[in-house]
Amino acid sequence: MDKAFWDERWRENRIGFHKAAANPLLTGYFDRLHLSPGGRVFVPLCGKSFDLDWLLSRGHAVVGIELYEPAVAEVFDRLGLRPRIDALSGLRRYSADELVIFAGDLFHLTSELLGSVDAVYDRAALIALPPDMRARYAAHVTAICGAVPQLLITLDYDQSLTDGPPFSVPGDEVRALYGASHWTEKLHVQPITGSVAKSAKGEETLWSLKPL
Ligand SMILES: C[S@@+](CC[C@H](N)C(=O)[O-])C[C@H]1O[C@@H](n2cnc3c(N)ncnc32)[C@H](O)[C@@H]1O
Incomplete structure (x- = not known):
């Protein structure tokens, strides 16, 4: 799951993960984070998700990161924002008003x-991300963000029935990845829908991770 893999998915428009509206689990449960007005939310691997627009509409500052630069530019276009673009340590930082996307x-x-x-x-x-990248991912996010609360959405299904992404990340793995730094609590569990559901039954879980 390297840059070439994701670039191809985007170029060929095989982006079934991109939804036409903000995620109902975000809009339904975001208040559980008890964030102060204006609080800054990090959205890793953000794509061109409408979740970004929704968070901004709630008065939050938003910072994302996405490999595929045309998707980043599209978010600013969609919002009618003209970003300033800075080249920084191998990343290009787009920023305008309360939105920053690397x-x-x-x-x-x-x-x-x-x-x-x-x-x-x-x-x-x-x-x-595949299994061998997930520990590095979780450790990196925790390291660069510090001890902050997190809303995390996972899928849990029989990985032998279909390949990821999206991958199955069962509860034990969530606790192994984040349990040393966060309390882990399931806020909502629902049956899997979307592409995976064609091959496997399983659960989609919204987690609240609270710093210990
Ligand atoms: C499954 S999509 C999800 C996008 C978004 N969160 C959403 O809900 O629509 C994963 C995204 O992560 C991006 N990505 C993958 N690896 C990345 C990395 N190492 N750094 C930044 N973005 C990455 C891909 O280009 C892709 O847009």
């Missing part, structure tokens, strides 16, 4: 470049 690899993002964040929202980021 175009480039999450693993090149440092806490200094990211700046202070108050919460993380992970939809289709952890589960977009």
Whole structure:
């Protein structure tokens, strides 16, 4: 799941993960983060998700990172924002008003470049990555964000029935990845829908991760 893989998915418009509206689990449960007005939310592997627009509409500052730069540019176009673009340590930072999106690899993002964040929202980021990348991903997100609350959406299904992404990340793995730094609590569980559901039954879970 390297840059070439994702570039191809985007160029060929095989982006079934991209939805036409903000995710109902975000809109329904975001208040559980008890974020202060204006709090800054980090959205790793953000694509061109409408979740970004929704968070901005709630008065939050939003910072994302996405490998595929045309998707980053599209978000600013959609919002009618003309971004300033800065080249920084192998990343290109698009910024306008309360929105910052880095175009480039999450693993090149440092806490200094990211700046202070108050919460993380992970939809289709952890589960977009294969098993051998997930521990590195979770450790990196925790390292650059510090101890902040997180909303995390995962899928749990029989991985032998179909390949990811999106991958199955069962509860034990969520606890192994984040349990040393966060309390993990399931806020909502529902049957899987979408492409995976054609091959496997399973659960989609919204987690609240609270710093210990
Ligand atoms: C499954 S999509 C989810 C996008 C978005 N969160 C959403 O809900 O629509 C995963 C995204 O992560 C991006 N991506 C994958 N690896 C990345 C990395 N190392 N750094 C930044 N973005 C990455 C891909 O280009 C893709 O747009």
